[in-house]
Amino acid sequence: MFSSGDRVRTSRADPAHHTRVPRYARGAVGSVVEPIGEHPLPDDRARGVTTVEPVYTVRFSARELFGEGDHDVTVDVWESHLESA
Amino acid sequence: MSRINDVGGMTGFPGVVEELDEPPFHSDWEAHVFAMNRALIGAGVYNLDEFRDAVERMPPAVYLASSYYEKWLHGIQALLVEKGVCTADELRVQQR
Amino acid sequence: MSEHHDDGPVAAQTRHVEALLEARGLLDAVELDRALEAFLAGASPAQGARVVARAWVEPEFQDRLLADGNAALEELGLSMGGGIQPQRLKVVANTETEHNVIVCTLCSCYPIALLGPSPTWYKSEAYRARVVRDPRGVLAEFGTELPEHVRITVWDASAETRYLVLPRRPAVPVSDEAELAALVTRNGLIGTAVL
Numbered sequence: 001m002f003s004s005g006d007r008v009r010t011s012r013a014d015p016a017h018h019t020r021v022p023r024y025a026r027g028a029v030g031s032v033v034e035p036i037g038e039h040p041l042p043d044d045r046a047r048g049v050t051t052v053e054p055v056y057t058v059r060f061s062a063r064e065l066f067g068e069g070d071h072d073v074t075v076d077v078w079e080s081h082l083e084s085a
Numbered sequence: 086m087s088r089i090n091d092v093g094g095m096t097g098f099p100g101v102v103e104e105l106d107e108p109p110f111h112s113d114w115e116a117h118v119f120a121m122n123r124a125l126i127g128a129g130v131y132n133l134d135e136f137r138d139a140v141e142r143m144p145p146a147v148y149l150a151s152s153y154y155e156k157w158l159h160g161i162q163a164l165l166v167e168k169g170v171c172t173a174d175e176l177r178v179q180q181r
Numbered sequence: 182m183s184e185h186h187d188d189g190p191v192a193a194q195t196r197h198v199e200a201l202l203e204a205r206g207l208l209d210a211v212e213l214d215r216a217l218e219a220f221l222a223g224a225s226p227a228q229g230a231r232v233v234a235r236a237w238v239e240p241e242f243q244d245r246l247l248a249d250g251n252a253a254l255e256e257l258g259l260s261m262g263g264g265i266q267p268q269r270l271k272v273v274a275n276t277e278t279e280h281n282v283i284v285c286t287l288c289s290c291y292p293i294a295l296l297g298p299s300p301t302w303y304k305s306e307a308y309r310a311r312v313v314r315d316p317r318g319v320l321a322e323f324g325t326e327l328p329e330h331v332r333i334t335v336w337d338a339s340a341e342t343r344y345l346v347l348p349r350r351p352a353v354p355v356s357d358e359a360e361l362a363a364l365v366t367r368n369g370l371i372g373t374a375v376l
Contacts, residue, residue: 014087018138020339022286023087024094024313036269039341046134055340057271066094066314071333073313076340093286093337094314098307101322103368109221109298114192117199119298120217124208137288153289153304155191162198171201178190178197 002056002082006032009085010058010077018046025075029085030060033074041078054079089145090137115154122161131164139163224297228259229345230365232272232295234358237350246272250345254295261294261343268294273336274347275375280327282320282372283336283344284312290338292345296370303371313337323373346372 002008012027013019020042036055044051057076062069092098110116126133139160140148148156166173202208235257236243246253250270254260261268270292273281285291286309291299302308312319316333320326327333336344348369355361368374 018134018141020287022093022337022339023091024286025337036271036340036342040134042134042137042340045132046138048135055342057342059334062314069314071316071335073335073337075337076342078340090287092306092310093284095306095310096314098310101302101305101308101311101319103302103323104300107300112188112192114188114195116217117195117213120213120220121195121199121202121208123220124213124216125202128207130207140288149306153301158191158195158198165198165202170205170207175201176198178193 001054002032002035002079002084004032004034007085008032008056008058008077008082010075011081011083013081015043017043019043019081021077021081022075024065025060025073025077028060028064030058030064030075033057033059036076039078041080043078056082058082088141089143089148090141118154118157118161122157125161125164130168130170135164136160139167221297224294226296226365226367226370227362229292229296229367229370230362231257232259232345233347233365233370234362236272236347237361238356238358243274243347246347247274259295261292268292269342270295270345271336271342272345272347273334275349275372277349278331280331280333280372280375281336281344281346282312282316282333283338283346284309285338286310286313287337287339290343292343294343295345296367300367320373323368325374327375346370348372348374348376351376 007029009029010021010025010027034057036057038052039055041051041053055076055078057074059072059074062071062073065073125131140156143159162176165171199208203210236246250272251261254270261270275281289299289304313335316335338344351364364376366374369376
């Protein structure tokens, strides 16, 4: 479980199946804005399996994601795609 | 193996063009594709992630050349065949 | 809906699929039309504008809206339940120093239960690809120029949450809630415009 303000890194995995971690946000370090409830993991539900997990809004700097830019981007990420950073 | 739908951050796309006073749907068939998809998900024929998955599996060149609701119709038909609701042959409009 | 009858093969294919599903007992054409009408009657940018205008005139409502979007919607008799699965609403407020923009880079997630179908540009690859990388460039294409000191956050709706931007109240001598609501545009609720 993560809390607001925690530093997290997204998974680098590039699966062949459906997933909701956008390519531009993989392997990136950001900070948790807030936990946003528990929802079925799309990777599994797209294959007919229900695995419910916490989901977090994570804020990244554009510099972290693209190497440039002065804005932020937030992505909503399921817990199994995150690790502490 | 990121799929063609995963375009966030990609370069090379043109400017964003806004259509003034755009209606919710441009034609009846778009509204019907939209309504059919909701009904099929509501009836439990497939779920939303299976639907997204079906659209994402489109061949990249077809995906990029298709309008939004054309992509949806493609995804619906792929799932109807995969779920055994009907066959690919049945989905083909009869030539008259 | 417009009066297009000549959409060619794709319209014919849609009718064919619908007839096939009706024959299978999975769809009812009358019910489908009824559901579509009900959806379009209940979801439009005007609903989002109502929410925004209330937040402008009642700071306590604004606080509740930002803390729990779904609960605040209920106060106005609105909900996020018109979607195909329950959706959490997160409202993000623009300030003098912060500007918010929403997108769904992977598909087209949008507060559809509240605002109705999203505009075509919102679903386009061009918007989805570019706004996360160069929001200022994309906003400029909408004629929206923000001062240098304003920090932009782009919210990518990649899970079950739907985002809505609370624009800044325009500096006009209007205090009536309905008149204020009339100033709110769809692009303002997405964040590609300031009001």
